Amino acid sequence: xxxxxxxxxxxxxxxxxxxxxxxxxxASVFLGYNKIDIKETDxxxxxxxIKFSDYQKMTLNQEQKIAKNLGDNQQFENAFDEHxxxxxxxxxxxxxxxxxxxxxxxxxxxxxxxxxxxYPQPIQLTYLTSxxxxxxxxxxxxxxVDMDKLIQWHDYAFFQQMQKxxxxxxxxxxxxxIQKNAYSALWNALAIFAMLVIMLAxxxxxxxxxxx
Numbered sequence: 695x696x697x698x699x700x701x702x703x704x705x706x707x708x709x710x711x712x713x714x715x716x717x718x719x720x721a722s723v724f725l726g727y728n729k730i731d732i733k734e735t736d737x738x739x740x741x742x743x744i745k746f747s748d749y750q751k752m753t754l755n756q757e758q759k760i761a762k763n764l765g766d767n768q769q770f771e772n773a774f775d776e777h778x779x780x781x782x783x784x785x786x787x788x789x790x791x792x793x794x795x796x797x798x799x800x801x802x803x804x805x806x807x808x809x810x811x812x813y814p815q816p817i818q819l820t821y822l823t824s825x826x827x828x829x830x831x832x833x834x835x836x837x838x839v840d841m842d843k844l845i846q847w848h849d850y851a852f853f854q855q856m857q858k859x860x861x862x863x864x865x866x867x868x869x870x871x872i873q874k875n876a877y878s879a880l881w882n883a884l885a886i887f888a889m890l891v892i893m894l895a896x897x898x899x900x901x902x903x904x905x906x
Contacts (some may be wrong), residue, residue, distance in 0.1 A: 711890065777822035778803050783842065793841050812871045817856065824852055828851035 782799045794801075806825075810818040828848050832839060 695749055770819070775824065777819065777826050778806065780826040781806075781822070781829050784826070784833040787833040788841065789838065792838060821852060824848070 778799065782802055785793045785798060785802070786795060806822060810821050813821075825845070825848060828844070829841075832841070832844070
């Protein structure tokens with residue numbers, strides 16, 4: 695029974711190998727014929743098609759991209775200023791002991807710019823949203839607190855949480871990459887296994903041929 699299965703398997707391998715060899719041979723003959731049939735004198739050099747309309751489309755796309763960037767930046771600036779106004783409005787309600795109100799808006803805006811300018815715009819707006827909520831909570835409660843120390847505490851807690859979030863995202867991305875690498879290694883192992891099976895089959899055929 696095992697001998698019959700082995701012979702059948704080897705026969706199938708022979709047929710598959712012959713089929714692939716035939717396909718490669720036919721493809722080689724076809725490509726070779728086409729290469730020989732084309733002469734240098736028959737080569738046709740096509741005139742490149744250069745249209746002014748293509749240039750117009752390119753410049754239009756560039757202008758639209760620039761306009762979109764400007765529009766996005768303007769929206770960001772508007773949102774930034776709205777948060778600053780909200781923070782300043784909340785701080786203005788507090789007592790003079792809690793907040794130095796001289797040039798308050800300018801100081802808050804400059805301080806915020808310095809703290810978050812190195813971060814992407816979404817993070818900048820997230821920071822201002824968080825700070826605005828905190829200052830409004832203090833204004834609503836009417837608590838007597840040192841706002842400088844409170845803002846320092848807020849900044850420390852905010853950026854610490856942001857760092858933790860980024861680390862978690864990094865770990866998730868790393869996990870996905872590990873899974874992809876594992877799948878890739880699995881497919882490579884299967885390919886190597888298939889090659890080994892074919893090699894063993896070929897060796898078996900050679901042994902049978904020598905015995906005959």
